[in-house]
Amino acid sequence: MVKTGELVEFAKENNIIPVMSHRSSETNDATISHLAVGWEMPYIKLGIYGKERTSKINELLKIEKII
Numbered sequence: 001m002v003k004t005g006e007l008v009e010f011a012k013e014n015n016i017i018p019v020m021s022h023r024s025s026e027t028n029d030a031t032i033s034h035l036a037v038g039w040e041m042p043y044i045k046l047g048i049y050g051k052e053r054t055s056k057i058n059e060l061l062k063i064e065k066i067i
Contacts (some may be wrong), residue, residue, distance in 0.1 A: 005039060008041070014046040016038070017043070018042075018043075019041065019042075019043045019045055020032055020035060020039050020041045020043070020045070020047040021037040021043070021044070021046075021051065022038075022045070022046060022047070022056070022059060026047075026052045027042045028051055028052055028055040029054060029055075030055050030056050030058075030059035032044070032056055033056045033057075033060045033063065034059070034063070036060075037060070037063050037067075040051040044056070044060070
């Protein structure tokens with residue numbers, strides 16, 4: 001079984017651009033924001049509107065201030 005982090009690295013090594021994406025009906029949990037930053041993903045897809053999107057964007061802004 002391939003782990004997600006290994007798959008992300010494989011994609012990068014093979015010139016495939018990884019995109020972090022949440023599912024529809026997602027929760028306000030912002031873990032996806034930390035994973036996207038930790039794995040240095042160039043893109044994160046969060047949807048058009050909703051509290052779920054806002055919580056993840058706010059978390060990305062907090063991370064940006066820290067780093």
